[in-house]
Amino acid sequence: MILTESFYRRENVVQIAKELLGKLLVTNFDGERTSGIIVETEAYAGVSDKASHAFGARRTKRTEVMYASGGIAYVYLCYGIHHLFNVVTNDKDVPHAVLIRAVEPVTGLDTMLHRRKKEVLLPALTAGPGAMSEALGIKTTHSGISLLSKEIFIEHTDTVIGESDIVCGPRVGVSYAQEDALLPYRFYIRGNRFVSRPKTG
DNA sequence: CAAACGATTTTCT
DNA sequence: GAAAATCGTTTGG
Numbered sequence: 380m381i382l383t384e385s386f387y388r389r390e391n392v393v394q395i396a397k398e399l400l401g402k403l404l405v406t407n408f409d410g411e412r413t414s415g416i417i418v419e420t421e422a423y424a425g426v427s428d429k430a431s432h433a434f435g436a437r438r439t440k441r442t443e444v445m446y447a448s449g450g451i452a453y454v455y456l457c458y459g460i461h462h463l464f465n466v467v468t469n470d471k472d473v474p475h476a477v478l479i480r481a482v483e484p485v486t487g488l489d490t491m492l493h494r495r496k497k498e499v500l501l502p503a504l505t506a507g508p509g510a511m512s513e514a515l516g517i518k519t520t521h522s523g524i525s526l527l528s529k530e531i532f533i534e535h536t537d538t539v540i541g542e543s544d545i546v547c548g549p550r551v552g553v554s555y556a557q558e559d560a561l562l563p564y565r566f567y568i569r570g571n572r573f574v575s576r577p578k579t580g
Numbered sequence: 581c582a583a584a585c586g587a588t589t590t591t592c593t
Numbered sequence: 594g595a596a597a598a599t600c601g602t603t604t605g606g
Contacts, residue, residue, distance in 0.1 A: 421587070430587070432602095441602060459600030461588050478587060509588050519601085552587050575588095 380535045383527065387449030392468050392475040396422035397547075397566050399466070399533070401540035404482055406531045408516040411490040415482030415505055415515070416538060419567040419574045421550045423465070425474040430556035433474035444523045445474035452531060454512070454522040461509030464517045466526065466533070480551070480565075481506045483573040484514070491515070507575040544569045551577045 382402065389395060397420075405414040423431040425445075432442045432455070444453045445467055453465040453476050465476040482505050484491055491514040495504055505511045512518075517531070526532050547563045554560050567574040 423587075432587085437603095439603070455587090456599095456601055458586060458588055458598080460598065463587060465587085480587090503589090507588070550587070555586085 381527065382533045382535065384448070384450045387466065387468050387526070388470055389449075390469060392424055392477060393422045393564060395466075395468050396420040396477045396564065397545060399477060399479070400545060400566055400568055401536060401538045403485065403534050403536045404479060404515065404531075405486070405534065406515045406517060407529055408531075411487055411516070413487030413490050413515050414485045415511070415573075416485060416536065417479055417481075417533075418483050418571045419479075419481035419506075419565070421478040421480055421566070422564040423476045423478060424564070425469075425476075428556075428562075429559040430550060430553040430562075431474070431476070433476075436474075442474065445476055446472055447523070449475075450526050452517075452521055452524050452526060454517055454519050456519050457509065462512040462518050463508045464512045464515075478508060479511065480508045481567070481573050481575050482511050482515070483571065502572045506573050540568060551575070 399417050399420050402417050425433050426436045433445050448471045449468040451467045453467050457463050465478050467476050469475040495514050505514045546569050547566050549561050550565045
């Protein structure tokens with residue numbers, strides 16, 4: 380069962396980030412279907428969040444898609460190399476988003492290995508926002524695409540994540556955001572091998 | 581028009 | 594553990 384607009388268009392982006400854990404992210408690009416269970420997310424709370432591209436109601440061509448109604452993808456290029464995938468939430472003109480940082484591979488393993496130029500399945504295949512996007516074939520050209528489309532969507536699974544299996548902590552790579560860098564907006568599934576490791580590896 | 585800067589990953593020491 | 598790779602977006606002149 381696919382997540383619908385009512386899931387994305389809610390107000391509490393932190394709550395949505397937490398609920399996305401255990402859901403299945405599916406892409407259908409180039410006739411290849413790939414998917415994975417979401418195991419790590421981060422919330423970006425729009426205009427009041429210094430770590431967000433939309434902080435202070437900054438509105439540019441790149442961030443414009445975050446101001447649309449929830450239920451679409453926001454993809455941007457980071458460090459000139461990595462395509463980072465976000466889910467836009469809340470209503471129109473409220474630029475909230477959830478960064479999907481890692482998934483556990485489920486469908487299309489061969490396709491993902493090929494895209495990542497890897498031979499064997501290791502957590503590094505999809506652990507981390509840049510790696511995950513590459514494995515699923517997500518690029519900046521997909522920014523603004525609907526998550527209710529056949530090319531990319533998120534669906535419910537039988538995997539139920541209990542409150543005790545969710546770990547929260549500060550976000551990764553946002554030290555420039557000063558006091559907001561400490562907010563517990565990062566969520567991941569306790570003990571999952573495919574969760575990314577900040578710093579030490 | 582020029583220049584600095586990342587919501588990162590990989591590779592080398 | 595440190596550093597390079599690499600480029601679109603944003604900001605300043």
